Amino acid sequence: MHLSTERGMQRRNYSQLTFQHLSIDEKSFRKGHHYITVLSHPQSGCVLDVEEDRTKESTKTLLNKSLTPDQLEKVSTISMDMWKPYIATAQETLPNASIVHDRFHLVKYLNEAIDQVRRREVKQHQDLKHSRYALLKNPENLTERQRIHFDAIADANYEVSKARQVRENFRELFSAGNLFARLLFNRWATDATRRKIKEIDKVVDMFNRHVSGVVNALLTNLNNAMAERLNGKIQELKTVGKGYRTFANFRSAILFFHGGLNLYPH
Template sequence: MPTSNDMQKVLDIQDKNIIFKDNCVTYGVFKGRRCKFIECTLSYTPKECQNCQIPNQDYTIYKNGTQTSRITFPMSGIVPTFLRMKKQRFMCKACKETFTAQTPLVENNCFISTYIKAHILTKSADACSIKDISKETNVSEATVQRVITKEAKHYRPHNQSLPKHMSFDEFKYASGRMAFEYINAQTGDILDILPAKDSRFVKKHFTSNYSLRQRERVETVTVDMNASYVSFIPVLFPKAHIIIDRFHIVQLVNRSMNRTRVKVMNQFNTSNGEDLKKYRRLKHYWKKMLKKESELSYTTYKSYKLFGQRLESAIVSDMLAYDKELETTYRVYQSIIKAVEENDHKRLESIVTQSYSSDLSSYMKTSLKTLRKHLKMIKNTFEYPYNNGRIEGINNKIKVLNRVAYGYRNFLNYKNRIILHFNLNPTKTKVNQKKKVNTKTA
């Protein structure tokens, strides 16, 4: 038969005041489900009264019966598990008040063990829904959300200071609505998340939570080419340099190049056999048209569908010969990619500002016009090492949380889940940065 010490080890209970007797495990039914009940007793000699704090001397405090509580415990086996704990009650002669024995296993006036709450927080760091956590911990969905909300309060921003380098971005969360977030560009820590991204709302948030002196300390703000960000950043952060994320620069011209390819490709979708051959080639090898010219193979022959034994570079050259507009756009695209890769702002400026013939596609002309507007900020892109890589990675994980949960109707609950997810599940980069800081301090 198991002893009290054995049961404490099996259930991982550290409180020695909880006593288990033989044959303490029984089975029964609770809320229509078969459950396991474990009988135990909590008793000890209190040092003082919990109400008046008078020391327990000369039997000032005496035992006054017991109170049985049903405590939700982590599942032991395959059925829900509950502790039926008989808590000792005490009477104080001085204040004539009663109180109940307490244990770290469960909070006062609560019937959910701290082990369950710890398990909820552990699971909330993973990409799983509130409903799944509820089923696994044998508590209601409202309880799970309540535990998450309570813990998230410890990680909420206090709006006391701003880092020198920040990143701005937005993400979609419910019914097409967009939320705005800003993070520390150096550490990747989420500073805050706002339920709307319109400039008026963002301005009000920063001006009401941060003083002008705090906002003047910001040195750089990394954004994409969103026009609203570029308009209000100089107002909110007078001394900050705007950095355009280099990924969005490449993405802009990449999309223009691809749309040009699709336009030319569709012109060959005719009944003519030669035209159809060109159509299929442009459709099948679209990735090679977007690939960096320096990464194409110029020495190795391979067998390619629709081409036969050819060089990779020769395949691209043949497709460019199909149309003058496609070739001109490709040359501009490759020159911009190379300028960005080499951080050559002067070369990029000359490419963007020079006049082109009518052979250049309208898509690429529009992209060049956009780049001309942001040339000054793109120069900061080449001078500073910051980008939106961290915030884009955070957004990808946020979208996974939203997809797993099938959306959140309450933005505050969604925000608490996001904050808790990233604070309880830190990335390897953050851990390595903390180790470096500790090493320098030592």
């Protein structure tokens, strides 16, 4: 597998790939906060390469070994979460690229805030017990039972139902058109902070600190959906292989199955 993967990497024809948009994401490697960084190409749905750890140095190494200086200059957008080493490396290494914070992760931060509010309020309101999925699911995915449960919570006017409305208002920004994305975001942030929910305020503050990447997500509607699907496939590799003892083995397995490589000997 090592030999096939290296052969495929040497044969990869980069001239047939366009690098206007890239995705970068993390994936757990071993227990104890051991991670790898995955660079993927959304247009082809392939993993370009992976690097051990998720530090600024490892991310820079990954980009420089995966793309030539000319290709790095041609990258116009790169989607990622708000992990600081990824942001800093992209700003230094990709001179013409706009950072786009992934929609999936943005909504995830709001979902985490909603759940924190729920756990705080459930101590005083017993009817919030077993309401996690009713509150976190998208409205269109609720079962009839969950919909009834949520309607009861909404009628009670708890903070958690207000926090959920903040999330729904944010999701609507992606379908509101991009002409006034910055203005719409500012209005959303103002409305969210007026509700005076401390968990939501923290998320709004974080979004404001990374406002350009958030607004770019609204403007371009680009996301890490392909990277997340690859992440799931990589998890399947871990499960089937019952884990990998070394990074070299893990890298070869990822590229062997998901690198889009020509692996066969001539």
